[in-house]
Amino acid sequence: MRFWLECRKCGKQISFHINAGACSCGGALRVEYDLELVKHTLSKESLNNRIASMWRYAELLPIEKTENIITMGEGFTPLVPLTKAEQALPLGKLWVKREEQNPTGSFKARGFSVALSIANEYGIHKVAVNSNGNAASALAAYAGFAGMEAYVFLPKDCPWLIIEECLHYGAHTYLVDGLIQDAGKLIREGEQEQKWYNVGTMKEPGRAEGKKTMGLEIAEQLHWKLPEVIIYPTGGGSGVIGMWNAFQQLKQLGFIQGDLPRIVCIQETGCQPIVTALQNNDLFSPQSEDVNSSPTGMRVPYPPDGQLLVSIIRQSGGTALAVSQEEIRQAQLSLGKLGISSSPEGAATWAGLIRLLDQGGISRYNEVVLFNTSHAMKYRQFSHRTLPVVKSYKEWVGLNPS
Amino acid sequence: MRFWLECRKCGKQISFHINAGACSCGGALRVEYDLELVKHTLSKESLNNRIASMWRYAELLPIEKTENIITMGEGFTPLVPLTKAEQALPLGKLWVKREEQNPTGSFKARGFSVALSIANEYGIHKVAVNSNGNAASALAAYAGFAGMEAYVFLPKDCPWLIIEECLHYGAHTYLVDGLIQDAGKLIREGEQEQKWYNVGTMKEPGRAEGKKTMGLEIAEQLHWKLPEVIIYPTGGGSGVIGMWNAFQQLKQLGFIQGDLPRIVCIQETGCQPIVTALQNNDLFSPQSEDVNSSPTGMRVPYPPDGQLLVSIIRQSGGTALAVSQEEIRQAQLSLGKLGISSSPEGAATWAGLIRLLDQGGISRYNEVVLFNTSHAMKYRQFSHRTLPVVKSYKEWVGLNPS
Numbered sequence: 001m002r003f004w005l006e007c008r009k010c011g012k013q014i015s016f017h018i019n020a021g022a023c024s025c026g027g028a029l030r031v032e033y034d035l036e037l038v039k040h041t042l043s044k045e046s047l048n049n050r051i052a053s054m055w056r057y058a059e060l061l062p063i064e065k066t067e068n069i070i071t072m073g074e075g076f077t078p079l080v081p082l083t084k085a086e087q088a089l090p091l092g093k094l095w096v097k098r099e100e101q102n103p104t105g106s107f108k109a110r111g112f113s114v115a116l117s118i119a120n121e122y123g124i125h126k127v128a129v130n131s132n133g134n135a136a137s138a139l140a141a142y143a144g145f146a147g148m149e150a151y152v153f154l155p156k157d158c159p160w161l162i163i164e165e166c167l168h169y170g171a172h173t174y175l176v177d178g179l180i181q182d183a184g185k186l187i188r189e190g191e192q193e194q195k196w197y198n199v200g201t202m203k204e205p206g207r208a209e210g211k212k213t214m215g216l217e218i219a220e221q222l223h224w225k226l227p228e229v230i231i232y233p234t235g236g237g238s239g240v241i242g243m244w245n246a247f248q249q250l251k252q253l254g255f256i257q258g259d260l261p262r263i264v265c266i267q268e269t270g271c272q273p274i275v276t277a278l279q280n281n282d283l284f285s286p287q288s289e290d291v292n293s294s295p296t297g298m299r300v301p302y303p304p305d306g307q308l309l310v311s312i313i314r315q316s317g318g319t320a321l322a323v324s325q326e327e328i329r330q331a332q333l334s335l336g337k338l339g340i341s342s343s344p345e346g347a348a349t350w351a352g353l354i355r356l357l358d359q360g361g362i363s364r365y366n367e368v369v370l371f372n373t374s375h376a377m378k379y380r381q382f383s384h385r386t387l388p389v390v391k392s393y394k395e396w397v398g399l400n401p402s
Numbered sequence: 403m404r405f406w407l408e409c410r411k412c413g414k415q416i417s418f419h420i421n422a423g424a425c426s427c428g429g430a431l432r433v434e435y436d437l438e439l440v441k442h443t444l445s446k447e448s449l450n451n452r453i454a455s456m457w458r459y460a461e462l463l464p465i466e467k468t469e470n471i472i473t474m475g476e477g478f479t480p481l482v483p484l485t486k487a488e489q490a491l492p493l494g495k496l497w498v499k500r501e502e503q504n505p506t507g508s509f510k511a512r513g514f515s516v517a518l519s520i521a522n523e524y525g526i527h528k529v530a531v532n533s534n535g536n537a538a539s540a541l542a543a544y545a546g547f548a549g550m551e552a553y554v555f556l557p558k559d560c561p562w563l564i565i566e567e568c569l570h571y572g573a574h575t576y577l578v579d580g581l582i583q584d585a586g587k588l589i590r591e592g593e594q595e596q597k598w599y600n601v602g603t604m605k606e607p608g609r610a611e612g613k614k615t616m617g618l619e620i621a622e623q624l625h626w627k628l629p630e631v632i633i634y635p636t637g638g639g640s641g642v643i644g645m646w647n648a649f650q651q652l653k654q655l656g657f658i659q660g661d662l663p664r665i666v667c668i669q670e671t672g673c674q675p676i677v678t679a680l681q682n683n684d685l686f687s688p689q690s691e692d693v694n695s696s697p698t699g700m701r702v703p704y705p706p707d708g709q710l711l712v713s714i715i716r717q718s719g720g721t722a723l724a725v726s727q728e729e730i731r732q733a734q735l736s737l738g739k740l741g742i743s744s745s746p747e748g749a750a751t752w753a754g755l756i757r758l759l760d761q762g763g764i765s766r767y768n769e770v771v772l773f774n775t776s777h778a779m780k781y782r783q784f785s786h787r788t789l790p791v792v793k794s795y796k797e798w799v800g801l802n803p804s
Contacts, residue, residue: 052454052478072741073482073500076454078475084549098475101503104743105777145741147486156791163789164782168738174798175791182793189795336570339474339547341506375507377777380566382784387565389558389577391584393591396576 002037003062005029005205008308016062018122018197018204028305030245031062031205035252044255047220052076054110054213060249061114061209068121070146074109075213077101079221079369084338089357093367095227096340097218099374104165106343106374107239108138110214111207115199116142118206125149128196130176130183132235132297133162134374139199140171151196153183157295159379179291181302201236202304211239215246218369219256226261227367231352233345234265234274234320235300237309239371244312261369263318264361265309266352268293268344271301272322277310284310294325296344297373319361327351332376343379346372404439405464407431407607410710418464420524420599420606430707432647433464433607437654446657449622454478456512456615462651463516463611470523472548476511477615479503481623481771486740492759495769497629498742499620501776506567508745508776509616509641510540513609517601518544520608527551530598532578532585534637534699535564536776541601542573553598555585559697561781581693582637583704603638604706613641617648620771621658628663629769633754635747636667636676636722637702639711641773646714663771665720666763667711668754670695670746673703674724679712686712696727698746699775721763729753734778746781748774 005014009027014020020029038059050056054075063069078101082094099107112135119127128151129139136152143150150171154163155178166173176183184200191198202208219226226247232240240263250256265274270293277284284306291301303309313320323331331347331354342350349370356362390396407416411429416422422431440461452458456477465471480503484496501509514537521529530553531541538554545552552573556565557580568575578585586602593600604610621628628649634642642665652658667676672695679686686708693703705711715722725733733749733756744752751772758764792798 048450053480071482073480073503078455078505080473080475084547098505101475101505103480103500103503103741105507105779141741141743143741144739145486160785160787161779161782163787164785165743165779167787168734168743168778169741170739173789175789177791177793186792186795186798190798193799332570337546337572339505339543339545339571341543341567341570375779376570377507377563377567377779380563383562383566385562385565385569387575387577389579390588391579393588396588396592397595 001034003031003033006032018118020205028202029205031209033060033249035249039253042253044224054113054210054217057213057216060212060216062205063117064121068117070116070120070142071113072103072109072142072145074102074113076217079218082338090364091357091362091368092365093227094370095368096370096372097214098372100341100343100346100372104134104138104141105378106134106138107211107214108134109142110210111135111238112138112142112199112210114210115204115206116146116148118204119148119197120146124197126194126196127151127199128153128187128194129199130180130187132180132295132299133158134297134378136171137162137165137169140166140169143171144169153186155179155183155295159295161378161380180300201238208238208242208245211242212246214239215243216250219246219250224256226256227369228261229264229362229366229368230261230371231264231266231349231368232371233298233348233373234267234309235297236303237265237274237305240265240309240312241305260316263313263316264352264356265313265318265320266298266348267320267322268296268298268328268348269322269324271299273301273303273306274309274313275320275322277306278313278320282310282314294344296379298345298348321352321355323348323351323355336376340372341376342372343374343376345374346370403436405433405435408434418607420520422607430604431607433611435462435651437651441655444655446626456515456612456619459615459618462614462618464607465516465519466523470519472518472522472544473515474505474511474544474547476504476515478619481620484740492766493764493770494767495629496772497770498772498774499616500774502743502745502748502774506536506540506543507780508536508540509613510536511544512612512615513537513640514540514544514601514612516612517606517608518548518550520606521550521599522548526599528596528598529553529601530555530589530596531601532582532589534582534697534701535560536699536780538573539564539567539571542568542571545573546571555588557581557585557697561697563780563782582702603640610640610644610647613644614648616641617645618652621648621652626658628658629771630663631666631764631768631770632663632773633666633668633751633770634773635700635750635775636669636711637700638705639667639676639707642667642711642714643707662718665715665718666754666758667715667720667722668700668750669722669724670698670700670730670750671724671726673701675703675705675708676711676715677722677724679708680715680722684712684716696746698781700747700750723754723757725750725753725757738778742774743778744774745776745778747776748772
């Protein structure tokens with residue numbers, strides 16, 4: 001057996017199955033791999049010959065047959081050094097992981113590449129997701145590519161361009177009068193009747209495994225020496241869970257040694273259950289009221305694995321911060337001027353970085369990776385800018401007296 | 403000397419210099435490399451160890467010192483097999499080169515990475531471009547990243563999201579009452595007074611060299627066996643010129659053998675000087691009137707190297723086609739349903755493919771590569787869609803009686 005499921009709570013092992021759900025003890029199941037077997041084919045050197053997508057780590061993804069893989073060129077996104085910023089800020093090294101360069105312009109491509117590969121392996125044709133936006137457009141695209149039917153349910157204040165994307169990829173697209181968990185409830189209620197396969201966060205084993213590849217990539221791209229700090233925008237947090245899992249597996253494979261990065265989770269003020277839990281003796285509970293942050297991927301009052309997230313942050317020596325909408329707006333401008341198109345979520349990591357530098361949470365020797373999870377464009381509100389229109393250089397000079 | 407300039411007309415060789423301009427005979431200059439020297443370090447095997455960006459081919463790019471390279475993770479974009487379409491259409495193999503996964507969501511990133519690296523090498527701080535859109539936003543981003551000042555001039559009907567991108571990256575952004583060549587004239591008129599470095603199409607040596615990497619990548623990604631047909635959306639056509647150059651260099655290096663691909667250039671009806679030239683005994687002349695196609699990258703009535711483009715198409719055994727706006731619209735829908743976000747330019751290659759299949763220009767054994775040069779989102783017009791808003795599954799079922 002190359003991979004199986006293991007209960008995070010009681011440790012019980014069961015065969016991998018798409019509908020395994022939770023353990024009989026109620027614990028969440030995680031995919032585990034026979035790492036001794038993995039070592040036979042996966043070495044640092046073997047990676048040199050492989051495809052420049054996240055499927056270069058195929059041994060660590062739960063697909064039986066290569067021909068079932070649904071891939072559109074996701075992952076192995078650039079890790080770009082922000083040299084100008086390094087010079088201006090009191091830190092060691094700074095990189096941005098450019099997840100906006102994935103298909104559909106966001107990191108969500110990774111999860112759905114794996115989730116739909118598994119679905120494909122099990123002959124599934126109808127899939128549904130609740131989402132704040134990027135997961136929906138990614139599912140829509142991957143379902144289109146795989147020839148599956150997609151149903152996506154979004155909060156009604158979802159950015160209009162993302163709604164357009166879902167429609168463009170041919171998904172059945174609906175708005176929900178509520179938040180992401182209300183959309184999730186609708187899908188669960190319809191599961192039996194509609195027979196759609198629910199690919200919501202942590203509802204199936206593939207998406208977290210896909211996100212894991214972000215951790216594998218950082219390690220490989222930094223030549224198997226992890227950075228000291230990872231700053232990550234956090235909603236459901238499956239990216240953090242996936243990356244942490246990646247680091248454990250890389251340690252067991254002997255690919256990396258030493259301390260793991262401090263994980264810093266960024267949320268937006270107004271929806272910050274992880275931040276609140278850290279302030280509250282690490283006791284996580286969903287944020288049931290007063291949710292008033294912007295419609296971004298960070299607005300997840302009920303992260304399904306909140307307690308696990310809190311324990312990973314603590315174990316890593318990291319922290320969680322809530323930044324304001326205005327800090328995010330300023331951060332988008334700062335990153336834009338550095339040539340980086342950042343979504344509000346990606347910009348939030350820059351805002352978090354600035355805050356940590358102010359507070360002394362990052363020193364002038366630290367190596368830091370920011371995650372830019374998606375593209376600025378997706379969140380652009382329509383504007384009728386009045387820009388100067390000119391006919392000639394002479395006219396232009398008239399506008400710009402030096 | 404690792405690289406130099408050579409006149410395409412009289413063959414004269416001169417030292418590489420950023421301001422070399424044209425040959426004394428009036429011919430255009432092209433960068434040439436000492437390919438014997440290149441062979442010392444560049445082999446098929448050596449590529450396995452290299453970065454997953456277009457800078458993996460650094461020996462074939464005209465930069466003296468590595469530290470001058472301006473790179474944000476451009477190139478080595480996925481070449482994705484469109485398996486569903488292969489099954490549905492009477493052709494052999496079909497791939498799409500996903501150039502929308504570059505920084506700033508378009509293939510233009512490649513050219514500016516090289517152009518601004520050269521500019522950086524010569525200590526230039528102020529750059530200007532005329533553009534139909536994507537080149538402007540790419541220059542804006544790369545200038546931001548490099549710490550240079552960018553001036554971009556766009557036709558006034560440029561898609562609003564691309565204008566927003568330019569502003570976001572901090573470029574001085576102006577609209578011109580005219581077409582791309584009018585914007586180019588403005589820049590040339592201001593060159594002496596403003597001392598901006600003109601990075602317009604074929605105005606400097608870097609952009610065509612950057613585009614060359616698309617050809618290098620296709621060859622490597624298809625394991626050094628080129629496809630039979632490349633379908634490419636054509637405005638200025640520096641992509642075609644660059645790729646053709648790449649194939650020649652790969653032949654000389656012994657990396658590829660045999661026939662080169664047939665090059666099919668796609669234009670939009672209403673601005674089709676290349677198509678017209680092929681109908682007119684291969685005699686190219688700019689389209690000076692009746693320009694009435696959409697504001698996309700294909701709307702270039704005066705391609706600066708039109709005659710060269712025509713001769714490459716002929717030499718390759720290819721052709722040029724003009725497709726209508728409606729064919730492009732339908733093609734965007736078709737590609738969207740396959741999970742691919744395509745710009746009008748990228749979709750035009752699909753429209754061209756369908757036309758060629760109808761006309762028997764592509765057979766059931768041909769291997770075809772389409773170029774999706776940028777992202778659908780960049781061209782999205784604002785829409786106020788009225789989508790159903792629901793509160794619960796019960797309400798949703800009411801909307802969707804099965």
